[in-house]
Amino acid sequence: PDIITSAKGMTGGYTPMAVVIIDDKIGKVFSETGASFVHGFTMEGNPVSAATCLAVIDVLEKEGLVERCARLGEYFFRKGREKLAHHPAVGDIRGKGLLMGIELVQDKERREPFDLKRRAANGLQHIAMEHGVMGYPTIGIKNGVSGDALLVSPPFIITEPVIDEAFDLLDAAITEFEKEFL
Numbered sequence: 001p002d003i004i005t006s007a008k009g010m011t012g013g014y015t016p017m018a019v020v021i022i023d024d025k026i027g028k029v030f031s032e033t034g035a036s037f038v039h040g041f042t043m044e045g046n047p048v049s050a051a052t053c054l055a056v057i058d059v060l061e062k063e064g065l066v067e068r069c070a071r072l073g074e075y076f077f078r079k080g081r082e083k084l085a086h087h088p089a090v091g092d093i094r095g096k097g098l099l100m101g102i103e104l105v106q107d108k109e110r111r112e113p114f115d116l117k118r119r120a121a122n123g124l125q126h127i128a129m130e131h132g133v134m135g136y137p138t139i140g141i142k143n144g145v146s147g148d149a150l151l152v153s154p155p156f157i158i159t160e161p162v163i164d165e166a167f168d169l170l171d172a173a174i175t176e177f178e179k180e181f182l
Contacts (some may be wrong), residue, residue, distance in 0.1 A: 001024055011052040012059075065156045073097035076154075076163055083167040087174045089120075089182055098156070103141060104148040106182065110140055113147040120181055121148035127180075128173040 003026065007018040030037055038069050060066055073096065080100055084090050091105035091113075104121060106114045114120035121137030128150070141147040154166065 010056060011049055012056045015049040015052045016046070017049040017053050045082075067099045069156055072158065072160070072163070075160055076100065076158075079163055079167050080152075083171045084174060085169075087178060088177045089174060098154055098158070100136075100152045101138075101141065101149045102152065104150065113139045113142050114181065116146055116148075118181065119148075121150055123181060124148075124150050124173065124177045127177050128170060131169045131176075132175040133173060135170075 004021040005019070006021070008016070010019065011017045012066075022047040029035065076098055077093070077100065079085070080102075081093050083103060084092060088108050089104055089106070091108055091111045093100060093102055094103050095101050103111075103126060104114060105111050106120075116139060121139060125135050125137040133152075135150040135152050138149050138151055139145075139147065141149045152166075152170070154163070
């Protein structure tokens, strides 16, 4: 990617930290034209946040959490697709690692999104929470404006039995959602 942004996850949410990472071709625009990117804040250069960020990186490396996420991500997506892909309201399941987007559609064959006024992703989020599963509703996945999805992103420390349970609960939640929304 040309630009990557990251924030509170860098410190495990303990202290403020954010970063914008640019690739060389964007960096050259600044260096070759003499342009500057003057963007500073009160928290800039905070040594506590920097030390916290380094501690998080140390834990990620020592505990092999990135590699664990890659391994668990395969299981996560296999189970997610097994349990959820059959639903008429699930148009697609995509993502990487432990970040999954479940696209919601009113017509699976045509991948037609729900009318935005129906707030389908919010509806599924509410029903899923009643079933004991948290997800993050989002819109605009089809064309930047329409298209609902529920994002599911468990913690790095999730286990396979918990993944199984979560998808069982989400399966039941989507079944209930379809009764109301389809």
